[in-house]
Amino acid sequence: MMQTQHFEPRIVAFVCNWCTYIAADAAGVSRAKYSPNVRLIRTMCSGRVDPQFVLAAFEKGADGVLLCGCHPRDCHYSSGNYKTLRRYALLKKMLTQLGLEDDRLRLEWISASESEKFRRVVEDMTERVRKLGPFKPNGGE
Amino acid sequence: MSDPNEPRIGVYVCDCGFNIAGVVNVPELVEYAKGLKGVAVAREYKYMCSSPGQEMIAKDIHEVKLNRIVVASCSPHLHEATFRRAVESAGANPFLVHMVNIREQVSWVTKDRVKATEKAKALVAAGVARVALHAPLERRSVPVRSEVLILGGGIAGIQAALTAADAGRHVYLVEREPSIGGHMAKFDKTFPTLDCAACILTPKMTAIKNHPDITLLSYSDVVSVDGYVGNFKVKVRRKPRYVDEAKCVGCYECIEQCVYKTAKFPSEFELGLGKRKPIYIPFPQAIPLVAVIDPETCIEFRTAHCKKTCVDACGERDAIDFKQTEQTIEFDVGTIIVATGFQIFDAARMTNYGYGKLPGVYNALEVERLAASNGPTGGEIVLRDGRRPTAVGIVHCVGSRDEHYNPYCSKVCCMYSLKLAHLVKERTGAEVYNFYIDMRTPGKGYEEFYHRLLSENLHLIRGKVAEVTDMPESAAEEGKLVIVAEDTLLGGIRRVPVDMVILSVALEPQPDQEAVRRILNMSCSSEGFFLEKHPKLAPVSTMSDGIFIAGTCQGPKDIPETVAQASAAAGEAIALTSKGTITLEPNLAYVEEGLCSGCQICIPLCPYNAIELDRARMVVRISDVLCKGCGVCVAACPSGAISQRLFEDDQLLQEVEGVLSR
Numbered sequence: 001m002m003q004t005q006h007f008e009p010r011i012v013a014f015v016c017n018w019c020t021y022i023a024a025d026a027a028g029v030s031r032a033k034y035s036p037n038v039r040l041i042r043t044m045c046s047g048r049v050d051p052q053f054v055l056a057a058f059e060k061g062a063d064g065v066l067l068c069g070c071h072p073r074d075c076h077y078s079s080g081n082y083k084t085l086r087r088y089a090l091l092k093k094m095l096t097q098l099g100l101e102d103d104r105l106r107l108e109w110i111s112a113s114e115s116e117k118f119r120r121v122v123e124d125m126t127e128r129v130r131k132l133g134p135f136k137p138n139g140g141e
Numbered sequence: 142m143s144d145p146n147e148p149r150i151g152v153y154v155c156d157c158g159f160n161i162a163g164v165v166n167v168p169e170l171v172e173y174a175k176g177l178k179g180v181a182v183a184r185e186y187k188y189m190c191s192s193p194g195q196e197m198i199a200k201d202i203h204e205v206k207l208n209r210i211v212v213a214s215c216s217p218h219l220h221e222a223t224f225r226r227a228v229e230s231a232g233a234n235p236f237l238v239h240m241v242n243i244r245e246q247v248s249w250v251t252k253d254r255v256k257a258t259e260k261a262k263a264l265v266a267a268g269v270a271r272v273a274l275h276a277p278l279e280r281r282s283v284p285v286r287s288e289v290l291i292l293g294g295g296i297a298g299i300q301a302a303l304t305a306a307d308a309g310r311h312v313y314l315v316e317r318e319p320s321i322g323g324h325m326a327k328f329d330k331t332f333p334t335l336d337c338a339a340c341i342l343t344p345k346m347t348a349i350k351n352h353p354d355i356t357l358l359s360y361s362d363v364v365s366v367d368g369y370v371g372n373f374k375v376k377v378r379r380k381p382r383y384v385d386e387a388k389c390v391g392c393y394e395c396i397e398q399c400v401y402k403t404a405k406f407p408s409e410f411e412l413g414l415g416k417r418k419p420i421y422i423p424f425p426q427a428i429p430l431v432a433v434i435d436p437e438t439c440i441e442f443r444t445a446h447c448k449k450t451c452v453d454a455c456g457e458r459d460a461i462d463f464k465q466t467e468q469t470i471e472f473d474v475g476t477i478i479v480a481t482g483f484q485i486f487d488a489a490r491m492t493n494y495g496y497g498k499l500p501g502v503y504n505a506l507e508v509e510r511l512a513a514s515n516g517p518t519g520g521e522i523v524l525r526d527g528r529r530p531t532a533v534g535i536v537h538c539v540g541s542r543d544e545h546y547n548p549y550c551s552k553v554c555c556m557y558s559l560k561l562a563h564l565v566k567e568r569t570g571a572e573v574y575n576f577y578i579d580m581r582t583p584g585k586g587y588e589e590f591y592h593r594l595l596s597e598n599l600h601l602i603r604g605k606v607a608e609v610t611d612m613p614e615s616a617a618e619e620g621k622l623v624i625v626a627e628d629t630l631l632g633g634i635r636r637v638p639v640d641m642v643i644l645s646v647a648l649e650p651q652p653d654q655e656a657v658r659r660i661l662n663m664s665c666s667s668e669g670f671f672l673e674k675h676p677k678l679a680p681v682s683t684m685s686d687g688i689f690i691a692g693t694c695q696g697p698k699d700i701p702e703t704v705a706q707a708s709a710a711a712g713e714a715i716a717l718t719s720k721g722t723i724t725l726e727p728n729l730a731y732v733e734e735g736l737c738s739g740c741q742i743c744i745p746l747c748p749y750n751a752i753e754l755d756r757a758r759m760v761v762r763i764s765d766v767l768c769k770g771c772g773v774c775v776a777a778c779p780s781g782a783i784s785q786r787l788f789e790d791d792q793l794l795q796e797v798e799g800v801l802s803r
Contacts (some may be wrong), residue, residue, distance in 0.1 A: 010801050018684055022664065022672075025216045028245025029676075036251045036260040039267075039800035040242075042217075043788055044728060048772030056794055061801045076662055076685075077771035078748040087776070112664035112672055112684070119250075 009063035009129040011038040013122075014053065016046045018076035019111045020068035026115035034119045035126045038066060045069070047080030051091045054105065058137065064104045064129035066121070071109040081109070103128040104135060148179035148273040151207040152265065153198060155189035155214035157244055164248035166258040170213070173262050177269045181205050189214050190223050198224070199231035208233070209272045213241040213265050219675065234277035236727065236787065241268035259803050267799025271792045278786055280724040281765060285371030286475035287718045288313065289711075292363055292657070295323020296700060297480035297692025297707040299345050304711035305478075306354040310718070313472060314349065315377055316359045318409075320427035321346055323482055327410070329512035329520070331700055332560040333590035339426060339515065346428040359429055364469065366660055369769065370687030371475045371723050381465040383434035384420075388460035391430030395420050395461060398454035400447060406438045408517075412507050415517030420451050420461075425515055434461070476687045476714035479671060480707060481657055483693040486540030486547070486647035494539065494644055495609045500525045501622045502609060502642045504539075505557060512564045522568045522641075530571045530640035534624040535562055536606045537577040540647035547647050549668055552697040554645040555581045559594045561643055566597055574600040574637050576626050584699070602637070604629045609642050648697040661688055670696045681710040689713050728770040728787040734760045736782035743774035743783060 015021045021042050027034070043049055046069025057065050067088060069081040088107045095105060108121050152174040156162035167185045174183035182205050186194045189212055201207050210233075212224050217240040225235035243261045251257035289305045291298045294316030302312045314321070325331075326346075328338035349355055364376045384395075396418055404416035410423040417423075419439035422432050434442070441447035441463055452461050488496035488504050496502045501524060503511075514520040523529050535558045541551040555577065562573045580601070582591045595601075604626040613619045614636065621638035628635045650669035651657070658665055663683050664672040671690045674682040681689045689710040692703040717723060730751075739759035744752045751767035752774060754760075763774070763783070772785040784790065 012797055012800055019664070021216075022218070022684065025218060025242075025245045028216070028249040031249050033252050034250055036247070036253070036256045039260065039263060040246060041267075041793060041796045041800065043772060043793070044785075045771035045773060048776050048785065048788060050776040050790065052790075053793060053797060057797050057801070060798050062797075073659060074662075077769060077773065080748070080771045080773045083746060083773050083777070113667045116667070 007130055007133055009037050009126060009134070010061060011064040011066060011125060011129060012057040012062045013038050013040050013066040013068060014046065014049045015040050015042055015068045016070060016076070016081075017042055017044045019070035019074065019109075020118065022112035023110045023115045023118040026112065027118050030115055032115060032119040034122045037126045038122045045075065045077050045080035046084040047075075047077065049084065049087075051087055054091060058100075058135060063132070063135040064106070064125060066125055067107045068110050068121075071111050074111060101132050103132055145208075148209050149181040149205070149207050150177075150179045150209040150211060150269055150272060151198065151201050151205065152177070152180055152183040152211045152213065152269060153189050153194070154183070154185050154243075154265075155194070155212065156185060156187045157214060157248075158187065161214070161244050161248045164251060164254055164257045165243060165261045166254065169258055170261050170265060174265050174269065177266055179209070179273050180269060181207060190220050195223070195227035198227055202228070202231040202233050208237060209275060210238045211241060211265065211268045211272050212238065213243045213261065213268065215244040216242050219678070236278040237272070237275050239268050239272040239275065241265050263800050263803040266802045267796040270795035270799045274789065274792045274795060275787075278727040280727055282722045282724050283371055283766070284721060285718045285723050286473055287311065288472070288474040289714050290363070290366075290373065290375050290474040290477045291315065291480060292477070293323070293480035293482055293692070293694070294318075294321030294349075294357070294359065295480060295482045295692065296325040296342060296345075297482065297694075297703045298323070298478070299342075299349055300704045300707035301478045301480055301691055301711040302355055303345060303348055303352065304708050305714055306352050308711070308715045310354065310715060312355045313375070313377075313474065314355055314357050315361050315363055316357070317362050318423070319360045319382065319431070319433045320423045320429070321349060321357065321359060322424075322426070322428070324506070325700060326424065326426070327506060327513070328509050329514070329516070329564065330560060332556045333584070333586040335560070335563070339513075343426045346426065350428050357429065358470075360433065363657075363660060366477065370685075370725075371718070373474050373477060373687065374471065375474055376469060376471050379468040379470060381467055382431065383436070383461065383463055383465050384432045385460045385462050385465070386429060386431050388458055389431040390458060390460075391422060391432070393422065394454040395432055395451035396422065398450045400440060400450050406435070411510050411517045414507055414510050432460075434463075475718045476689065477661065478689045478691055478707075478710045478714055479657065479661060479663070479694055480691045480710070481651055481654070481694040483648040483697070484651050486649050488539055488644045488646050490546065491539060493608045494536065494606070494642070495611070495622075496644055499609065499611055499622060499642075501640060502644065504644050504646045505554075505561060506646070508561055508565075508643050512561070512568065520568070522565055524641060528640070529569050530565075531569075532572045532574070532621075532637075532639040533565050533569070533641045533643065534622075534637060534639040535573065535575045535643045535645060536609075536624070537575065537645045538605065539644040540649070542578060547649065547668060549697070550581065551647040552581075553648065553699045556584070556587055556590070556699065558643075558645045559591060559599075562599050563594060563597065565643075566599070571640070572600065574602055574624070574639065576602050576604060576606045576624065578603070578605055584701075602626060602628050602635060604635070648693055651694065654694070661685065663688060663690075666696075670694065681706055681713055687717060726770060726787075728785060729765055729768045730763050730770065730772060730775055730783050730785045732761055732763055733782050733784065734758070736780045737761055738780050738782070740779065742779060743777055746773050746777050748773070
C-alpha cells in the first residue's frame with residue numbers, strides 16, 4: 001500500500017522542550033496546517049539526542065529524521081545546542097559516507113516564536129523525503 | 142498472583158469539546174488503544190482536565206488497579222501539572238503519567254481526518270510504550286530566596302515593586318534612565334478619565350523612594366543573570382552620574398550656577414522639544430531627585446578647564462564627583478519581574494507622512510510633552526515657531542495594522558488619539574480631524590469617552606492617510622500641511638489643510654528586547670514582545686521558572702491593564718517564594734557507577750559544572766543540586782553509564798518505535 005502511487009514518508013523529529021516544542025504548540029494554536037508525516041519526540045534539550053536515537057529511528061522504519069533545537073546562543077541550558085551541532089556534523093558525515101541521502105537527515109534551529117518556520121520545515125522535509133521515496137538500508141538489498 | 146510491577150495502563154482520550162473530537166475519530170482511537178500492550182482500560186471523555194475527567198482517572202486507579210496513565214489531550218505545557226496532581230491525589234506517583242499531545246500536534250494542524258486519526262494512534266502507541274517504562278520518582282525541594290529583581294521602573298515596575306515590597310519581599314528595582322517613571326511620566330492626562338498622569342504616578346514614585354524594602358538602582362543596567370528559579374545571581378552595572386546619590390538633595394543650585402547660563406542641549410526626557418544643561422535633573426518630579434552630569438556636553442569633561450561653578454554651588458554638600466566611575470554590583474534574588482516597557486514606532490520610517498522633514502508633523506509622545514504642564518511649553522500646544530494651530534490632524538494607526546510595519550493593533554492609539562483631540566481642542570480651540578481605519582474603544586468607560594468626543598464636534602474621517610504634504614494645490618492650502626486621505630465613508634479623496642499633524646505611533650518592543658531576552662533566557666513572540674507561558678492561563682509567567690513579565694514588554698496595553706498585570710506578576714513572585722522552598726522536576730541525570738569507566742568525557746560538557754570525578758573510585762558523580770536536567774552528558778557517555786530520569790534511553794527508543802508504528 002505504501003508503494004502505490006502516493007508514498008507517505010514517516011519522519012521522526014526530535015525537538016527540544018523550550019524552543020521547537022513551543023513553536024509546534026504555537027503552530028497548533030494558530031491552526032497552521034501541515035502534513036501529518038512528521039512525528040515529534042520531546043527531549044528537554046536537543047543535546048540529549050544521542051546519535052544512536054537517529055540510527056534507531058532509521059532502523060525502525062523512519063524515512064527521515066529531523067533534529068530541532070534553539071538557535072545558537074539561545075539554548076535554555078546555555079550550550080546544549082552546540083553539542084547537537086557537533087554531533088550532527090559527525091553523524092551526517094558518517095551516514096552520508098554510508099550512502100544516506102542528504103535530505104533524510106536535517107538539523108534546524110526553530111525558536112518558540114517561529115511557528116511558521118516550524119510549519120515550513122515540516123512541509124519542506126516531508127516533500128523532500130517524499131521525492132526520495134522509502135528509506136532502504138543497504139540500498140534495499 | 143500477577144506481578145505488581147506489570148504495567149496496567151489506563152489511556153484517557155480527551156475530546157476537548159470539538160477541538161480534538163471534531164477532527165480525530167476518538168472512538169476509533171480508544172478502540173485502538175485498548176489493543177495496545179499493557180493497556181487495561183481506555184476511555185473517551187469530553188474534557189479530561191475537568192473534575193469529572195480527573196476523578197475518572199482516580200476511580201480507575203483504585204478500581205481497575207492502574208499503575209500507569211496516558212492522557213491523550215493537549216500540550217503537556219498546558220496540563221501536565223494538572224494530570225500529575227490528579228494522579229498524585231489518587232495516591233499514585235505523579236511521574237507515572239505521560240501526556241500525548243493530540244491537539245496542538247494533531248487535531249489543530251491536520252486537515253485530513255483519517256490521517257489525523259492515524260497520527261494520533263501512532264502518538265498514543267508511543268506514549269503507551271513509553272509509560273510502561275516509567276518508574277516512580279521523587280521531586281526535589283530547594284530553598285528559594287525571597288528577594289525580587291524588577292527590571293524597568295515604568296508604571297509596571299513601580300506597581301510590581303510596591304506590591305512585592307508591601308508583602309515583605311526585598312525588591313531591587315533597576316531602571317536604566319536617571320529617573321523612574323517610564324513613559325507614563327511623560328504623559329499629560331490619561332484616558333478615559335482625564336486624570337493627570339503625574340497626579341496618579343508621582344505618589345507611587347515617591348513611595349518607591351521611601352519604601353524600606355526597595356533598593357532603587359536607577360541609571361543602571363542588568364548585565365547578567367545566572368542561576369535558576371529561587372536562586373538567581375544578578376550583576377548590575379551602575380552608570381556614573383558624577384553626582385553622589387547619597388549626598389545630592391536635588392536643590393537645583395548646581396544646575397542654576399552651571400557655566401552655561403541657558404540650557405542649550407536637547408533634553409532626552411522632552412524628546413528634544415526642550416533643552417537642558419550638561420548638569421540636569423530630567424524632570425522636576427524625578428525619583429531619585431538627583432542631578433546627573435552628561436560627560437558629552439560638560440566642559441569639565443571635554444576640556445578639564447571648567448570653572449566648575451556647579452561644585453562651588455554645591456558647597457558643603459560636596460555631591461559632585463567628576464571621578465565617579467562605573468560600578469558593578471552583585472546580589473542574589475529568588476524571582477525576577479521583567480517590566481521593560483515599549484518604544485514608540487519611528488514615524489520617519491513612513492516617509493509619506495513627512496515626520497522629521499516637515500516641522501509641523503509630530504509623533505503623539507511629543508504632543509504629550511507639549512500638553513504636559515511640566516513640559517517645554519508649560520502645557521501650551523504650539524508649533525515649533527510658537528504659533529497656535531488653528532487646525533490639527535491626528536493620524537491613527539501609524540506603524541500599526543500595516544503589513545509593511547506591524548500587523549498588530551497597538552490597542553491604545555485610538556483612545557490616546559481621542560484624548561489628544563480633546564486636549565488640543567481644549568487648549569487651542571483648533572478644528573481637529575481624526576483619520577482612523579476603525580475606531581477601537583473597548584474598555585470600561587472607553588466607548589463613553591468616544592461619545593463624549595463626538596459631542597465635542599470632532600471631525601472623524603474614516604480612511605488611511607496616504608500622504609502629508611506641504612505642496613499646496615489651492616489658495617486655502619497655501620502655507621499649510623495637507624493631509625491626503627481616502628474618505629471611505631464618502632467614497633472620495635479628501636485634502637484637509639492643517640497646521641499641525643499628530644502621528645499616533647505604534648507601540649513596539651524595546652530596541653534591546655533581544656539582548657534582555659538573552660540575558661534572561663526568555664522567548665519572544667513573532668512580533669518581538671516577550672512571550673508569556675500561556676496567553677490565558679499563565680499570562681504573566683514565562684517558560685523560565687521564576688521569571689515573570691508585566692506591562693508593555695509583553696504586548697501593547699493601556700495603563701489599567703499594565704497595573705493589573707504588574708500586581709499579578711508580583712503576586713506570582715510572592716506565591717512562588719512564600720513557602721521558602723520550591724519543588725523542582727526530577728528529570729536529572731544520574732550515573733550508574735558500575736558502568737562508568739571514569740573517562741571524564743562528560744565533565745567539560747556540563748554547562749553547570751555539576752559533574753565531578755571521584756578520584757578514589759574513578760567514577761563521576763552528578764550533583765543533584767547543580768544538575769538542571771538537559772541530558773547533554775547522557776547523550777555523550779560512551780559507556781551508557783549516565784541516564785536521565787523521565788528521559789531514559791529505553792523510554793525515548795520506545796517512543797521512536799511508537800511514532801513509527803503507523
